[in-house]
Amino acid sequence: MKNIMENKDGKLYNTMGSVVAEGFTCKPKHFDANKPIMHLKxxxxxxxxxxxxxxxxxxxxxxxxxxxxxxxxxxxxxxxxxxxxxxxxxxxxxxxxxxxxxxxxxxxxxxxxxxxxxxxxxxxxxxxxxxxxxxxxxxxxxxxxxxxxxxxxxxxxxx
Incomplete structure (x- = not known):
């Protein structure tokens, strides 16, 4: 998927910089309630x-x-x-x-x-x-x- 980036450590990261959970394309592996929702219009x-x-x-x-x-x-x-x-x-x-x-x-x-x-x-x-x-x-x-x-x-x- 284009919204995923792979870092040099071999892990997938979403556009918010979170490690992606296995089997998903953007779901963060670790939930962080303090992380803001990405802006949308x-x-x-x-x-x-x-x-x-x-x-x-x-x-x-x-x-x-x-x-x-x-x-x-x-x-x-x-x-x-x-x-x-x-x-x-x-x-x-x-x-x-x-x-x-x-x-x-x-x-x-x-x-x-x-x-x-x-x-x-x-x-x-x-x-x-x-x-x-x-x-x-x-x-x-x-x-x-x-x-x-x-x-x-x-x-x-x-x-």
């Missing part, structure tokens, strides 16, 4: 549960997305985008979904925080890259027609 949660996971043409969609993020130079630094695999979001009717979380305390776009994308299994790598660049540039996803969103109801509908 945007976090993308992608459903990889049973139904959504089957919709993806790619068996490991998260690895493919991480690769695309590296290709547009957003895997580190102040505009870093992190991909997280999730279990079921309960939005199966929209086939494969993803949720955007923006780090609004630092440099994220509040308007993109909590945006739900549907049918992401149809995205090719270039479309993902366009999304990542838009997120980096703080472009409102609402203004981009190519990224179809899950409709969210008004809570008063259920009263």
């Amino acid at each position: 945007t976090q993308l949660f992608v459903c990889t549960d049973e139904r959504c996971g089957k919709a993806h043409k790619d068996k490991d969609i998260a690895a493919t997305l991480r690769e695309a993020i590296k290709e547009v130079n957003l895997s580190k630094g102040e505009d870093r985008i992190k991909v997280v695999r999730t279990g079921c979001f309960g939005a199966c009717r929209f086939r494969s979904v993803a949720n955007i979380y923006e780090n609004t305390k630092i440099n994220g776009n509040p308007g993109n925080n909590g945006v739900w994308l549907k049918n992401v299994h149809r995205y090719d790598k270039d479309k993902w890259k366009r999304l990542f660049i838009a997120l980096k540039d703080n472009v409102s996803i609402d203004s981009l027609d190519e990224f179809e969103q899950v409709p969210m109801s008004d809570p008063s509908f259920y009263k």
